[in-house]
Amino acid sequence: SRILTVAAAQLGPIHQADDRASVVSRMIALMEQAKMRGADFVVYPELALTTFFPRWHYEDRAQADRWFETAMPGPQTQPLFDRARELQIAMNFGYAELTPEGRHFNSSILVDKTGRIAGKYRKVHLPGHAEYDPSRAHQHLEKRYFEPGDLGFPVWAFEGGLVGMAICNDRRWPETYRIMGLQGVEMIVLGYNTPTANGHSSTETLADRLFHHRLSVQAGAYQNSTWVVAVAKAGVEDGHALFGGTLIAGPDGKIVGELDHEEDGLLVHACDLDATRFGKETIFNFAAHRRVEHYGLITSR
Numbered sequence: 001s002r003i004l005t006v007a008a009a010q011l012g013p014i015h016q017a018d019d020r021a022s023v024v025s026r027m028i029a030l031m032e033q034a035k036m037r038g039a040d041f042v043v044y045p046e047l048a049l050t051t052f053f054p055r056w057h058y059e060d061r062a063q064a065d066r067w068f069e070t071a072m073p074g075p076q077t078q079p080l081f082d083r084a085r086e087l088q089i090a091m092n093f094g095y096a097e098l099t100p101e102g103r104h105f106n107s108s109i110l111v112d113k114t115g116r117i118a119g120k121y122r123k124v125h126l127p128g129h130a131e132y133d134p135s136r137a138h139q140h141l142e143k144r145y146f147e148p149g150d151l152g153f154p155v156w157a158f159e160g161g162l163v164g165m166a167i168c169n170d171r172r173w174p175e176t177y178r179i180m181g182l183q184g185v186e187m188i189v190l191g192y193n194t195p196t197a198n199g200h201s202s203t204e205t206l207a208d209r210l211f212h213h214r215l216s217v218q219a220g221a222y223q224n225s226t227w228v229v230a231v232a233k234a235g236v237e238d239g240h241a242l243f244g245g246t247l248i249a250g251p252d253g254k255i256v257g258e259l260d261h262e263e264d265g266l267l268v269h270a271c272d273l274d275a276t277r278f279g280k281e282t283i284f285n286f287a288a289h290r291r292v293e294h295y296g297l298i299t300s301r
C-alpha cells in the first residue's frame with residue numbers, strides 16, 4: 001500500500017474585514033493540528049485567503065483587485081509557506097490570482113514539503129454571471145471577476161502519488177474528473193464555496209444541495225477510481241451562508257469521512273493510493289472498455 005495521509009482543512013467564515021494575516025494564522029493553526037494528527041498533505045478551500053468576494057458587485061471591477069494576489073508566495077502568505085516547510089507538510093489552497101499581464105484567475109496550487117510550488121491549476125468552469133442581476137437572491141459574479149482557466153486539468157507526480165486539482169463548480173462536471181482519470185489520477189483535491197441557498201430557487205433545500213455535492217464528488221471518484229478530497233469554506237460570511245460538507249470519497253465512491261459543522265476544522269484520513277488500482281484495472285480499465293468513437297459530441301459542442 002502507498003499511504004498519503006491527507007487533512008481536509010475546512011475554513012469557517014471569512015468576513016470582508018478579516019485581513020490576510022488573520023486568515024493565514026487560522027490556516028497555520030489547522031496545519032499544525034494536521035501535522036500532529038499525522039498528515040502529509042493539508043488541503044484548504046477555494047479562495048482560502050479571503051471572503052467569497054464574487055458575491056459583491058463592484059461597478060468598477062478594478063475595485064475587486066484588493067482580493068487578488070499578485071505574488072505567490074507574497075509577503076502575507078510567506079508565513080504559511082515557511083511553516084509548511086518547517087513542519088515538512090505538503091499543502092494545497094485556492095486564491096485569486098492577478099498576473100503581471102493583468103489577467104485574473106481563480107487558482108489553486110500544490111506546494112510540496114520543501115515549500116516549492118509544484119503545480120498550478122486555474123478554475124475552468126466559472127459559474128454565475130458577469131453583470132448585476134436583480135432577479136437573483138444573491139449575486140455570483142465569478143464571470144465578472146475571473147477569466148476561464150487556461151491550463152487544462154493536468155496531474156502531477158506529487159508526494160508519492162498522481163494528484164490533480166479542481167475548484168468548486170468544476171466538481172459538478174464529469175469531464176473534470178475524466179480528463180484527470182485518463183492521466184491516471186489517484187487523488188483529486190478540490191476546494192469550494194457553495195452558497196447554502198440557490199439564488200434562483202426558493203424550493204431547493206440545504207439537504208438537496210448537499211445531496212448534489214456528494215453525488216457529484218462520489219460519482220467522480222467512483223467512475224475514475226480516485227480519491228477525492230472536497231473542502232469547504234463554510235458558515236455565514238457578512239450575512240451570506242455557505243454550506244459545509246467537507247468530505248473525502250474513496251475510489252469506490254464511498255465517503256470515508258465528512259465534517260458536520262461550518263467552522264474551522266479538520267478531517268484526516270490515511271488514503272491508500274494503491275486502492276485506486278482495483279477500479280482502474282477492472283470496470284474502469286479505460287483502455288479496454290471506453291468507446292471513444294461515440295464520444296465526439298462531448299468536445300464538438
Ligand code: CDT
Binds near residue numbers: 046127128168194
Ligand atoms: N464557487 C462556486 O463555484 N460555487 C458554485 C455555486 C454555483 S451557484 C451560481 C458551486 O457550484 O458550488
